[in-house]
Amino acid sequence: MPEAARDDVELLRAAGLRVTAPRVAVLEVLAEAPHADADFVATAARARLGALSTQAVYDVLGALTRAGLLRRFEPAGSAARYERRTGDNHHHVVCRSCGAVDDVDCATGSAPCLSPSDTHGFDVDEAEVTWWGLCARCRPQRSQTAAAASACGIPVPHDSKEGH
DSSP: OOHHHHHHHHHHHHTTOOOOHHHHHHHHHHHHSTTEEHHHHHHHHHHHHSOOOHHHHHHHHHHHHHTTSSEEEOOTTSOOEEESOOSSOEEEEEETTTOOEEEEEOSSOSSOSSOOSOOTTOOOOOOOOEEEEOOTTHHHHHHHHHHHHHHTTOOOOOOTTTTO
16 A cells, blocks of 8 residues: 555544545545545546545545545635645635636734624634636736737727626
8 A cells, every 4th residue: 555545544544534445535636636626536536446426525525524634615606626735724826717726825824814804703713815816827828818809909808707
């Protein structure tokens, strides 16, 4: 058994979870593809295991999230994403064009990063921040398209997601 798989087995046991092939496969997939959605995880886990139902993948993602082994986040307008990086108060930046996601460490270091104007009686322990923009891969494509359209006198529409 590879070292990473042994580590995942120990991680599951330490969390008080039964070690199953689907749980190990999901952890392996997310180690290789952080910020993946459930469909991606299901496809990649099936490639490792063979038959695996979509419901089983959702059950595994839920169990691992509840156990604190995964973090679930949901960028506006996107499917929920999952990652293994947990408990360290980081945020995300999302590309409006291709949907790429990267981690952004919290500038203040301690949770929550923001202070609400009114907590309405809640004991706030986390703030989720998502920055939106164009990734380095998409930015040149967007600039070239806009420049070509502008040179031809064609108005360039704004991306419907911009400004949100």
